[in-house]
Amino acid sequence: MLTREWLFLSLFSVFIAPHCCFRAEATIGILFNEITWQPLLPLRNALKKQNMVDQAFVRFSTEIQQVSATDSFNVSKTVCDLLGRKNGVAAIISVQGSETSPIQESICFNSELPFISMSWGPTQENNISMSLNFYPEARLFAKGLMEVVKALRWNSFVILYETEEGLIRMQEILKLQEFHRGKRNSILVKQLGPGPDYRMLLKEIRNASEYIILDCETENIIPILLQAKDLRMLELHNNYFLTSLDAHTLDYSILKTTANITTIRLFDPNRQEFQNVLNRWLLSDNENEDEIMKVLPPHTVLTETVLLYDAFTHIMECIKSLAATSSVETNPISCEEKSKSKNGFALYNFCRVKKPEKTLTGAVKFDEFGNRIHFKIDIVDADMPTTALGSWHSHNESMVLYRGENETFDASVANLQKIKVIVSSRMGPPYLMPRSASYEGEVLTGNARYKGYSMDLISKIAEIIGFQFEFRLTEDGKYGNWDVNKKKWTGLIGDLLERKAHLAICDLTITHERREVADFSMPFMTLGISILHKKQDKKDINMFAFLDPFSVGVWIYTATLYLIMSIVLYFISRMTPGDWENPHPCEENPEELENIWDIKNCLWLTLGSIMTQGCDILPKGISSRMTVSMWWFFSLIMTSSYTANLAAFLTKANMEPTIDGAEALSKQTRVKYGLLESGSTESFFRNSNFSTYQRMWLNMQQFKPSVFEKNNSDGVNRVKTTRNGLYAFLMESTQIEYVVATNCELKQVGSWLDTKSYGIAMPMNSPYRSAINKAILKLQESGELGELKKKWWLKERDEELCDSTADDDDDGAELALANVGGVFLVLGIGVAIAFVLAILEFLWNVRNVSVEEHMSYWEALKVEFKFACNIWITKKKTKPASSVSSGSSKSNKTDNKSIMHSILHSAAGSFMNLNNIKT
Numbered sequence: 001m002l003t004r005e006w007l008f009l010s011l012f013s014v015f016i017a018p019h020c021c022f023r024a025e026a027t028i029g030i031l032f033n034e035i036t037w038q039p040l041l042p043l044r045n046a047l048k049k050q051n052m053v054d055q056a057f058v059r060f061s062t063e064i065q066q067v068s069a070t071d072s073f074n075v076s077k078t079v080c081d082l083l084g085r086k087n088g089v090a091a092i093i094s095v096q097g098s099e100t101s102p103i104q105e106s107i108c109f110n111s112e113l114p115f116i117s118m119s120w121g122p123t124q125e126n127n128i129s130m131s132l133n134f135y136p137e138a139r140l141f142a143k144g145l146m147e148v149v150k151a152l153r154w155n156s157f158v159i160l161y162e163t164e165e166g167l168i169r170m171q172e173i174l175k176l177q178e179f180h181r182g183k184r185n186s187i188l189v190k191q192l193g194p195g196p197d198y199r200m201l202l203k204e205i206r207n208a209s210e211y212i213i214l215d216c217e218t219e220n221i222i223p224i225l226l227q228a229k230d231l232r233m234l235e236l237h238n239n240y241f242l243t244s245l246d247a248h249t250l251d252y253s254i255l256k257t258t259a260n261i262t263t264i265r266l267f268d269p270n271r272q273e274f275q276n277v278l279n280r281w282l283l284s285d286n287e288n289e290d291e292i293m294k295v296l297p298p299h300t301v302l303t304e305t306v307l308l309y310d311a312f313t314h315i316m317e318c319i320k321s322l323a324a325t326s327s328v329e330t331n332p333i334s335c336e337e338k339s340k341s342k343n344g345f346a347l348y349n350f351c352r353v354k355k356p357e358k359t360l361t362g363a364v365k366f367d368e369f370g371n372r373i374h375f376k377i378d379i380v381d382a383d384m385p386t387t388a389l390g391s392w393h394s395h396n397e398s399m400v401l402y403r404g405e406n407e408t409f410d411a412s413v414a415n416l417q418k419i420k421v422i423v424s425s426r427m428g429p430p431y432l433m434p435r436s437a438s439y440e441g442e443v444l445t446g447n448a449r450y451k452g453y454s455m456d457l458i459s460k461i462a463e464i465i466g467f468q469f470e471f472r473l474t475e476d477g478k479y480g481n482w483d484v485n486k487k488k489w490t491g492l493i494g495d496l497l498e499r500k501a502h503l504a505i506c507d508l509t510i511t512h513e514r515r516e517v518a519d520f521s522m523p524f525m526t527l528g529i530s531i532l533h534k535k536q537d538k539k540d541i542n543m544f545a546f547l548d549p550f551s552v553g554v555w556i557y558t559a560t561l562y563l564i565m566s567i568v569l570y571f572i573s574r575m576t577p578g579d580w581e582n583p584h585p586c587e588e589n590p591e592e593l594e595n596i597w598d599i600k601n602c603l604w605l606t607l608g609s610i611m612t613q614g615c616d617i618l619p620k621g622i623s624s625r626m627t628v629s630m631w632w633f634f635s636l637i638m639t640s641s642y643t644a645n646l647a648a649f650l651t652k653a654n655m656e657p658t659i660d661g662a663e664a665l666s667k668q669t670r671v672k673y674g675l676l677e678s679g680s681t682e683s684f685f686r687n688s689n690f691s692t693y694q695r696m697w698l699n700m701q702q703f704k705p706s707v708f709e710k711n712n713s714d715g716v717n718r719v720k721t722t723r724n725g726l727y728a729f730l731m732e733s734t735q736i737e738y739v740v741a742t743n744c745e746l747k748q749v750g751s752w753l754d755t756k757s758y759g760i761a762m763p764m765n766s767p768y769r770s771a772i773n774k775a776i777l778k779l780q781e782s783g784e785l786g787e788l789k790k791k792w793w794l795k796e797r798d799e800e801l802c803d804s805t806a807d808d809d810d811d812g813a814e815l816a817l818a819n820v821g822g823v824f825l826v827l828g829i830g831v832a833i834a835f836v837l838a839i840l841e842f843l844w845n846v847r848n849v850s851v852e853e854h855m856s857y858w859e860a861l862k863v864e865f866k867f868a869c870n871i872w873i874t875k876k877k878t879k880p881a882s883s884v885s886s887g888s889s890k891s892n893k894t895d896n897k898s899i900m901h902s903i904l905h906s907a908a909g910s911f912m913n914l915n916n917i918k919t
Helices: 002-021 037-054 072-083 101-111 138-152 164-169 171-178 199-205 218-230 272-286 303-325 344-353 405-417 453-465 491-497 552-575 599-610 622-650 662-666 680-687 691-702 712-721 733-740 769-782 784-795 821-852 857-869 881-885 899-912
Strands: 024-032 058-066 091-094 115-117 131-136 157-161 187-191 211-215 239-242 260-265 376-381 384-393 396-402 420-425 468-473 518-520 525-527 529-534 672-675 727-732 746-749 756-758 761-763
Touching: 024 072, 024 303, 037 058, 037 272, 037 303, 058 072, 058 303, 072 101, 091 101, 091 303, 101 115, 101 131, 131 138, 131 303, 131 344, 138 164, 138 171, 138 239, 138 260, 138 376, 138 384, 157 164, 157 199, 164 171, 171 187, 187 199, 199 218, 303 344, 405 453, 405 769, 420 453, 420 491, 453 468, 453 769, 453 784, 491 518, 491 761, 525 733, 529 712, 529 733, 552 599, 552 622, 599 622, 662 691, 672 680, 672 691, 672 712, 680 691, 680 727, 712 727, 712 746, 727 733, 733 746, 769 784, 821 857
Parallel strands: 024 058, 024 091, 091 115, 115 131, 157 187, 157 211, 211 239, 239 260, 420 468, 672 727
Antiparallel strands: 260 376, 376 384, 384 396, 518 761, 525 756, 529 727, 529 746
């Protein structure tokens, strides 16, 4: 037991005791403008760790002094007294920057003593410097602020700065005037001026922009924002970027705002390593009996506290490293004698090139002038301080890494759920229409006053996201265009820019001009410009249209001439010897000659000629042939003329120019065409480079009276009321589909002239845009958008829908049955008359048979009808079958002939056969 104790004492005396007895002393001076308890925590913890735990070659101590922020003389005296103390100091750390900081740095420079600061200051570019600044280098920091603004995608904003140093920090942001797509942005710069009331200034910028960059002291941020809230500048559409590195430590819940507030920081208080270090600080502080235990949440730790910890541990590590290889001596320095530190210059250079280890603000690197050029800026949303939205690294200046999209989405949704969303819209079926009361006396208020596609779409989006909304109609009823005279936007876009609404929805087209000033959701409907035209007026159907090639007079003259020529041919045939023939060819010298050209055959010949069918008998006399030849010539001309004129009548409708698209419309002057005034369709034609559309735009401007309409309803009515389809209206295809569904006299002509989309408009850079897009995408994937369109385009219609199976236009080359019905009617009437004559002829023949054969009429009718019904018999006996079987002696009677044949034959004989009248 004694031997073991002796061995331990021997080892202690040989190895440990010399180091304990000969440890060097190093004092670090700490200068505060105002001593607060928070920065003292890292100092105590770092000293205890170095002196008691690490047991290094150097024993460290601190000399804390409070100096004035404005009195340079007192500051110089305090610093000189600190340098002239008995053992001197190894380095000076200035915690808080002030107007006296340059005096402190100058004294250290003249004494060749390391001077460490941790506050913003202009970039140092001295050839010989004794300063190390753990605060980010000024130009790089300004570059980082600019990259944050670019990442926020702010096109126009207001810069509010408190001091001239703040304006220097904004120098890179001001260069964004040339950033956005080569177009100069609207950037307004204002100085806050003397406070504490800044309401007058805030009123000036209230209508300038909803995006504000605020550069001021941390303690002034909440008061300024409260004043902005009094002026309604902390609404959902307002956005603030706070450049203070301690802005993330403030409690913004007292503002009770839905505005988007973005801050930045140099360290992540939620990192496990930082929280472990913070716990050590608190443990060290609690061991002091004279201090009250203080609760310090990680997100309330100031940047200067963290930078002081990094700077203090770094200077101690440097001194400790130098002490391991060489002696580190500190000596008193007299400002009056201008003495210098023995090892200060070597210590400064070593600290400048040595890479700090285990820093809380990330990687640290200094340039040759002692400026910090390696650091990281985290972008933080005030509503979600636990998660950074993105980060910017000084060694990769153009990169901003965004992350935490889900957290951003949740925050925007939460803000949207806190308010009643104002939705601006305009009347126009089927998107928004007035709702009628369901019963007498019902008073409709709020959203109950309206119905339509827009109302249903927003209702479904609100149901998915979980917010309340209220519809409001825009005052001028316009979609939104730039008014050159008033120098402002009109309609729905104007409501968004003037902050009268959070969203705008109707048949609002996404255009380039509108996207310059407002954001749009993903499209909920795709469409294009098309042509609305009137169908050709249906003419009254004329069943006797086949008579149109000739006038009534020509038809009467032709029919009269037909009768006259038949009679003339009859007389000429009787007078010419060539038409009298031998009835019995076998007799060379017949007693009488026969003439076949009775009135019946003459009528048949002339009729067959004009019908181009010919005849089985022809004249033989010279004069009769001459007469027939002239009639044939007349028949040829008349028939050919009729055929040609009939074809011309059938194609007459097709001779008019047809409108089948924009190209055909632009090349004719008969049909005028127009569009909606001050709409996206007008912008399309006005800005188009396509020759056809340019020609159409020039024509529309020159038409008198004006072809532009105030709204789509007026354009539709003009198409309907213009006679002969002499007006066409250019409008969006979805509206045309809605109109033609119930207006059967209208039609859509041609295909789309372009492709465009409808979207929900919102203020630029709206944080809830992503939430709206996800809701629309969900409705699209579930098919609800298609069902909504079917509902309001087809189902919810008071008017009767048109028959979709009916052809829009009849083919002019085809003749329907109704057009040629007269021909069928003539045929039917002619056949019916022939059938009636056949019946009369049959009955008259039955009567003759009954008289000649001494039979009863009904018996003769029965025999003849039975014979007529037997379709297999093709030969008929001269006498009825009943007469033959009874052996009647009336075999020499006149042959059975049809009564009609007898009538015509006897009539012709008695009327025309003047030379041979039969008794």
